[in-house]
Amino acid sequence: MEPIFKIDLKETLNSSSKVVLELGSGRKKKPGRILIDIIDMPHIDIIADLEQGLSFLPDNCIDEIHSKSLLEHIDHFDLLMKEIWRVLKPSGKKYLYVPHFSNPYYFSDYTHRRFFGLYSFEYFSGQQRRFKRKVPSFYNNCEFITEDISLVFRSPWKTRKLFKQLIQKIINLHPWIMEFYEENLCYIVPCSALKATLKPIKANKPTPSQISNDSSFEGKQP
Template sequence: MKILNPQVTADIDQGKPIKLDLGSGGYSRKGFYSVDHLELDGVDILANLNEPLDLLPNNSVEYVYSRHALEHVQHLLPLIREIHRITKSEGLVEIIVPHFSNVYGYSDPTHVRFFGLFSMYYFVSPENQPDLRKVPSFYTEVRFIIDSIELQFYRSGLIDRLFAGIFSKVVNRNIYWQNFYERRLSNFSMPGKYDI
């Protein structure tokens, strides 16, 4: 890990909470520091997400955003622990990953995993998991609270554009409808991506 942008170090040294965009490829969101494993223009922190984020102190980050990066990480559990360690207790972690029903996800040879509706509940205390399905929480000691999960549907063709909006509203009414989609319809409908 290497901090390329001296402003990151200055903010950390001054105790300012920072915002990180993990795996952004140098195109981070406004107000976020870009974290990537390639030293591209615009990358603020050079880091392999399979290794500890050891230059970032505990509780130094107020917002972690990751869009289509976690599916590339070989060692997900240690990364989740690191995200938990660096994020303030009242901080926000927003993760966007491809749902296992996304056929395009299988085309990328760098993808090492896929995610489903209950994947992130493995990092939630059992009492905060939906009654619909309790998953084991003994793989790691870190605990998050899930604010929301949304299944989004690609709108790449005419049929997708016609039905995705309506379909998305129905499926995302609540976790029961999301579960019904995942269990009964995901193999027969538009490819989804998974947002938390």
């Protein structure tokens, strides 16, 4: 699928303003964000298939990338994470919200491809300082550091919601409690999701292939 631009992307990237992307934005738009989705809706700025990555963006051009309830739908997850790493500036941030593997509602959605836990994004980090348990990070050549992570507890029922809000505060007090919960208690009091903030680590990494101005902005105008 060739991307379709409804904004002047080149002008936006060359402006002095912070460049913020939102991937798979759904039906809402927050001011100041460039929205990318495969479905054409009035508020979408770029129509593109994220399974194919972000090849229409140059290296090191984005300040922030946001995604909520998107990454679980991606088949080519490793490719998209590499592309997010590539286009983020060294000072950039990736903010994400994904379902936890104990979420009982996760399996109801047939479009879900994967679920996540505390260590999922540690596989992209050689600097694993937060948790006692360590995981391999040699599967790919992009690297992030997890600046923040928290577990989210929700319920559509009011009484249960209040109880889970209390549980959420306790569990997120310390990484040790989070690890203990996920190892021993997550199927007793299931978690809904996790939120994380990732920062790309680009020092001593291979320089991403430079994309020429002409190829960076290829696409059809609506």
